[in-house]
Amino acid sequence: MSIEVKNIEKQFGQFKALDNVSLSFPTGELVALLGPSGCGKTTLLRIIAGLENPDGGVVHFHGEDATHVHVRQRQVGFVFQHYALFRHMTVFDNVAFGLTVRPRGKRPGKKEIAERVHELLRLVQLDWLADRYPDQLSGGQRQRIALARALAVEPKVLLLDEPFWCTRCQSAQRSAPLVASSSRRAAYHFNFCYSRPGRGDGSCRPDRGVEQRQN
Amino acid sequence: MAGNVSTLGRRTTRINHAVTEPLWVQLSLITVALVFLALFLVVPLVAVFKEAFSKGAEVYFASLVEPDAWHAIKLTLLAAAISVPLNVIFGVSAAWAITKFRFRGKQALITLIDLPFAVSPVVAGLIYVLLFGAQGWLGPWLADNDLKIIFAVPGIVLATIFVTFPFVARELIPLMEEQGTSYEEASLTLGASGWQTFWRVTIPSIKWGLLYGIILCNARAMGEFGAVSVVSGHIRGQTNTLPLHIEILYNEYQFAASFAAASILAGLALVTLVVKSLLEWQHTRDREKAARAAAQQS
Ligand SMILES: Nc1ncnc2c1ncn2[C@@H]1O[C@H](COP(=O)(O)OP(=O)(O)O)[C@@H](O)[C@H]1O
Ligand SMILES: [Mg+2]
Numbered sequence: 001m002s003i004e005v006k007n008i009e010k011q012f013g014q015f016k017a018l019d020n021v022s023l024s025f026p027t028g029e030l031v032a033l034l035g036p037s038g039c040g041k042t043t044l045l046r047i048i049a050g051l052e053n054p055d056g057g058v059v060h061f062h063g064e065d066a067t068h069v070h071v072r073q074r075q076v077g078f079v080f081q082h083y084a085l086f087r088h089m090t091v092f093d094n095v096a097f098g099l100t101v102r103p104r105g106k107r108p109g110k111k112e113i114a115e116r117v118h119e120l121l122r123l124v125q126l127d128w129l130a131d132r133y134p135d136q137l138s139g140g141q142r143q144r145i146a147l148a149r150a151l152a153v154e155p156k157v158l159l160l161d162e163p164f165w166c167t168r169c170q171s172a173q174r175s176a177p178l179v180a181s182s183s184r185r186a187a188y189h190f191n192f193c194y195s196r197p198g199r200g201d202g203s204c205r206p207d208r209g210v211e212q213r214q215n
Numbered sequence: 216m217a218g219n220v221s222t223l224g225r226r227t228t229r230i231n232h233a234v235t236e237p238l239w240v241q242l243s244l245i246t247v248a249l250v251f252l253a254l255f256l257v258v259p260l261v262a263v264f265k266e267a268f269s270k271g272a273e274v275y276f277a278s279l280v281e282p283d284a285w286h287a288i289k290l291t292l293l294a295a296a297i298s299v300p301l302n303v304i305f306g307v308s309a310a311w312a313i314t315k316f317r318f319r320g321k322q323a324l325i326t327l328i329d330l331p332f333a334v335s336p337v338v339a340g341l342i343y344v345l346l347f348g349a350q351g352w353l354g355p356w357l358a359d360n361d362l363k364i365i366f367a368v369p370g371i372v373l374a375t376i377f378v379t380f381p382f383v384a385r386e387l388i389p390l391m392e393e394q395g396t397s398y399e400e401a402s403l404t405l406g407a408s409g410w411q412t413f414w415r416v417t418i419p420s421i422k423w424g425l426l427y428g429i430i431l432c433n434a435r436a437m438g439e440f441g442a443v444s445v446v447s448g449h450i451r452g453q454t455n456t457l458p459l460h461i462e463i464l465y466n467e468y469q470f471a472a473s474f475a476a477a478s479i480l481a482g483l484a485l486v487t488l489v490v491k492s493l494l495e496w497q498h499t500r501d502r503e504k505a506a507r508a509a510a511q512q513s
Binding site: 133 | 398400401408411420422
């Protein structure tokens, strides 16, 4: 699904975090937002996800205005910088969450959910951690669980906030389809914006980097 | 990079031996704590029960089933049964509003919540007398409509609610502040409704704080003396709560009966503590079990 943001403005009190930002992300492209800390990358991702309302400008999903669509309806997967895994749930329940909260008619059966969760856990190579709690995981493991959780609901767009901030090079390579192993630009903060479907060629370098400047 | 500290250290029950104090420091700290506990908690508690049974078990039980005592017990339970749930609803809403939204007057609300801690309970009682008493602002209107608040059960419930309303909110605000909004946001992006998010994400993550708040709130609701004393009017068999009943008996030199009633309150406190410890124990045990299971698999 393509994403287009036009003339986005966001103000926090006196501080202008985003000033007339326009970007477009064609379907299937993996885009990295680069820029120094505090330049508004997270804010932009949050606006795309619908967690924050822009003061001005529009967000288009697949050509349709989604600016006022509720987060819940946007079908956006979001991996938070600190992962926000539910601490009172096991890894399994975390990944299953998005499926279990579906309205009754659309909710898959227990068995189907379990299959789907294990499939995702295998994808991030952490199937053996299904019964643990988030507190009992390393940072890199948490990140991959957060990724699996976001993928479980088959989002049309996947937003990763700072996917490298905790991942060592090695585990970055292992976290398969999404996180590129590049540490060349480690000084930068990467925020990925990824519109499905992927190209499936396994090379997960961003197709494009967009550099955001500090206002 | 900084920032991960919050999720790393918490809830680990294991003691890290590399950073503990020398043995003698540990021992003397433990001794001080134990002596203090014994002097100020255990000795009085034992004294209450000893005094209560000083005339034998028969007198003890007789003084509890005696109609006025029995009525006082029921009234105390009623006041707690009404005020605790109301204050849970209030406390959760207030903590939610304060920690999850940005709005004007937030600081004022926090200060107001603390008011019952700052104000003497007697003053709190007097406020209600001033409002609803026969000479109070609403007194004549209440009298015309045949409603009785002061020197009646509604007044006791109101006073109890007033003195206990900070407990749940106070317990939850720091907890929810620390947790921020990211769990709720994650839940919403995963397609959960606000209601589902509240019950499946917010409530479980504040469960222990909430429980602790409820326990404290309940203990205070059952034990409150000052505010209730002002609005109750001490009518035996009608508006006497357990703490008031204890005082009356004591003033009439019925020590055994008075301590028997006191032992009920002390017993309630003990039960509350045991329940709390059991729940906490179960909570850590579940986590450890999960950790062991995970360790075995790997
Ligand atoms: N809720 C908020 N209230 C006030 N200022 C904020 C808020 N969120 C972000 N900001 C400010 O907006 C700017 C951009 O933040 P952010 O998008 O998190 O930056 P980045 O992710 O690029 O490091 C920062 O200067 C930050 O202080
Ligand atoms: Mg950021």
